[in-house]
Amino acid sequence: MRLEPVKLVFFKEFVEAVRDYRTVIPMVFMSLALGPLLVLILPKIALIQGKAIIMDTYRVAQVGDSQLVAAEVKNAPDFKFVDIGSMSPQLAVDKGLVDAAIVIPSNFDQSLESNFKKVDKVDIVYNGTRSKSGMARLRLSMWWDGLNQRFLQRRIKHAGINIEQPPNVAMKEISPESPFGVTTPFMQLMLAAILMMMALMGVVYPALDAITGERERQTLEPLLMTHAERSELFAGKLLTVASTSYISVLLTLLSFFVCQFLQPWIYGQHTFLQDSFPFKAVFPWPCFLFTGLAMLPLCVTLAASALMFSSYAKTIQQGQGYFLPLMLLGLVPLLVVLLGNVHLNASVCAVPFLNCIVAFNDVLSGYIDFFWLIVSTLISVAFCFLAILLVSPQLAREDLLFGVTDSPARRFAANDYRRELLFLCALIFLLMFYGSQVLVLNYHLWGVALTQILIVLMPALIFVRYWLRLPLTTVIKVSAPRGGLATFFSMILMVPLTITTASACVYLQSQLLPGTDALNEVMAKTLGIGSEPLMLLIFVVGILPGICEEILFRGVVLSFLPSKYSQTRLVIIVGTLFGAFHMSILRFLPTAAMGALLTFVRLRCGSIWPAMILHCLHNSFSVVLTRYMSSDFSSGGAVYFFAGGLAIGLLGLCLFIRATR
């Protein structure tokens, strides 16, 4: 990639972007307006509202006779007691004559006077659909709590018992002095959400304009005729989109930074500036600086993702539809980060997008781990390079530029079912995400069986038999394997290899990523590995996935990838899909490795049976080992276990390769 064309594309795109009011208005004006709005105006509104809530009086009816309550009522300034005569309290509240009613049971005073007699409950009647009535109920119940306390003390006094009051709790807040971090949690939450929103808004329109817009206005065609490479064009556009997003973010930060100085000036030395009022804006300059830096990888990652989405759209309208997932992609991790108390660590760093959000939220909260911050930034850069490499060829796609495509019959003849496969994978991944988790959490072991049959097997079979109308046996490759019995025997020998490799993966992961052990424990508990009958466990966790997942991945998915792909490419693609299918970052590595090995086996012997047998045996032995063996690999015996397993397994692999030569 040459720098000169990238620079040229960047400058041209940037000039175009700043001449477009649809980009400039959110980028400049909205960013600058947010600071004053949230730091200067919103607190004012909140103060007025708060004051109104504090000053408000509530109309309350007292139903039932009680001298004791009536005496207390006179001293309650928040409530205006209204006489509703003989009207029922429900009707009075419903008609809005009063905000709430307090219903005192008969003989309340007498019961209260006799020390050890149980007193009937007091009811508070309110209307849940009216906010003021709801507020009245809250205030009334708080008031009643205080009243109850006094009644109790009266009883104790009356009984002649002398009890000392237990100590009250005193609150003492400490705020650690840190040059980083926004002081109030509310401000931090708000700023994080707003920065994320601005970064997202900064990419949406420019990204759509830069690729889909060019395609729609038909200016992409001459651009592709120039001497610039596709990747250079894409990189230039990426820089522009990242810049507009970053400018939005910086201006938003700047407006917040400046407004913190105006806040005391506007409000005077108002009491809330000394108390920990949620809107108190204290935004130290190192925090401002570091947040600015930490936002850069996020803006670049967002720009790469946005351009990726727009590269697949023919028209701006279509592109806008594609941006919904991007928004969700941005907002879901933000919610997780804001509500889940997540910090940068090895596992978070490895996930592009999420790592950027966690990074800047960490800086805002004053928690900075420089090592992981740098690692996270490097991973974001790698993600962008990958995006450039993978997506830039999309710029010249004939079907997107001119609607030129091959007929389905011709694609199928060339064994190219990629589009249909994309649909099947999307469907199965969605079903796994939403359906499988619900099934497993609710029905445990039976949930696993249902997942395998309803989510894995059925869609694959319906897809092949009823949509594409292809013979199942040919697609799934149920023919006899190359190598015959020797191949089957080698599969049995390979089981120790897969088990030791998977165990090693899990062990290494547990050393690097927090949560691996916890996940394994939760899984074992949910599936009842220790309690359910062993044969049932072997059938549901061992054999059923071995059959269903093999039919889907080594059967349908593998058969529908273009036959022109090399064996290595197929192994990597199917392995990655198999890893992702398990829907857990922590399980990705072992399952992807297993998926790759099973794909290799299926491709080499030309039949699904050996892969199916290996998968069933692997799962079944894993169940048995989890049930009866300790997972503590630090003991001396583990070394022999690994070494023995590897030796036998490699022998099996050699035998397999020899048998299928």
Place this chain on the structure above:
Amino acid sequence: MALVVEALSKRFYEKSRGEFMASDNVSFDVRDGEIFGLLGPNGAGKTTTLRVIATILLPTSGKAILDGIDVFAQPDKARIMMGFLSSTTGLYERLTPREILQYFGRLCGMGSADLEQRIKILAATLDFEKYLNARCAGLSQGTKQKVSIARAIVHNPKLMILDEPSTGLDVLATQSMHDFIKDARKEGKAILLSTHSMDEAEKLCDRIGIINDGKILAIGSLEELRQKTGKTKLEEIFVSLVRA
């Protein structure tokens, strides 16, 4: 011989029509200092053929050699030597013609001084000098078409591929466009243009390839086509070839 096209085919698929050949076994050549015209009705396959030669579409089969370079095997090298004006092309509305020409010129590897000189010449020849610094959004259709042509050939290519260059132009603008193309021929450029206008083909082209349903029906100078069909007017020649 500047460009030789041999048995070029491009297959399309549409849901309503099924599969069809947009270019079907098309062969012709364009010599240096010659204007070769592809004449055919709308939907005959002119634009597709030109797009395939310009490396914007991949051919289903066939070959194109430009000055000894296999266009489809080495598209990067071939692109340096050709300029392509597409009939459907658009301009960057928020940029000025000068900025557009600078952008494309620089992307084609031109130096600043050469580029400024070239922009000056192109603007003068195509007569849009006074609009050089105005945003494209406000330009007339004719001026936009002139700027599009200038953009296609800003890097002074050896082969100019012009897809219906006079579309949307008034009489005067068409005339100046024709003069411009003729001047390019004088400079020794090979010019491949497509048109559906008999008049334009008759006035401009040294040789004409008549294309219909993706197939070339006949190739030759106007005189050769007259002798072949026994008709005098191009219109009659065209009709007789298509009906045959």
